[in-house]
Amino acid sequence: MVLASGSPRRRELLTGLGVPFTVQVSGEPEDSREADPARLAAELALLKGRAVARMAEGAVVIAADTVVAAGAELLGKPESAQENEVFLRRLSGRTHEVYTGVAVLSGDAEVVEVARTAVTFRTLLPQEIAYYAASGEGLDKAGGYGIQGLGMALVERLEGEYSNVVGFPLSVVTRLLRGAGVPVWGTLGAGAE
Numbered sequence: 001m002v003l004a005s006g007s008p009r010r011r012e013l014l015t016g017l018g019v020p021f022t023v024q025v026s027g028e029p030e031d032s033r034e035a036d037p038a039r040l041a042a043e044l045a046l047l048k049g050r051a052v053a054r055m056a057e058g059a060v061v062i063a064a065d066t067v068v069a070a071g072a073e074l075l076g077k078p079e080s081a082q083e084n085e086v087f088l089r090r091l092s093g094r095t096h097e098v099y100t101g102v103a104v105l106s107g108d109a110e111v112v113e114v115a116r117t118a119v120t121f122r123t124l125l126p127q128e129i130a131y132y133a134a135s136g137e138g139l140d141k142a143g144g145y146g147i148q149g150l151g152m153a154l155v156e157r158l159e160g161e162y163s164n165v166v167g168f169p170l171s172v173v174t175r176l177l178r179g180a181g182v183p184v185w186g187t188l189g190a191g192a193e
């Protein structure tokens, strides 16, 4: 079993499922012209998975990609504290969507699914925006915040799965891995689906 992701959050969550795995990252940049956020998350997860599956013959490979959409705008990883502030002003007092595509590849079989969570931020004071951006926590994260860290103080409401916002929707991960014959929590979960 191979995790095709350099994300420490994904590593931690997969470890919690009791699945032995190694990490392999292709290093190839993924590229897509897809504008629809759900389809983009699915496509990028599949591209990451395929790149690693080529190097890890025979293994089950899991990959994921998280896309944050504020209306028609896609918010990637901010490149500076200033850009992080722009993102936070865009998210303040509004609801945005987080999509994570999960791809599982096993031999010739490829399955991909997307989870969606709607996240509502409370209205942030300019000082709060400056403080959070200066913390640096949001810099390596899509949307410019980490709900698992200090970023949880920005959030007022969630609709959907929490682990999806962190980048690894565990309900989808569990179902797809079991479908590929990987025992999650020591079981294939017969009769549970």
Ligand SMILES: Cc1cn([C@H]2C[C@H](O)[C@@H](COP(=O)(O)OP(=O)(O)OP(=O)(O)O)O2)c(=O)[nH]c1=O
Residues within 6 Å of the ligand: 004, 005, 006, 007, 009, 025, 048, 064, 065, 066, 067, 068, 098, 140, 141, 142, 143, 144, 145, 146, 147, 148, 151, 165, 166, 167
């Ligand atoms: C919104 C949000 C995103 N994120 C993270 C999840 C993902 O790691 C990251 C989105 O970037 P991704 O491109 O999905 O993943 P990655 O670059 O971290 O890792 P890899 O491509 O090797 O799989 O943002 C959080 O950790 N918390 C949050 O609240």
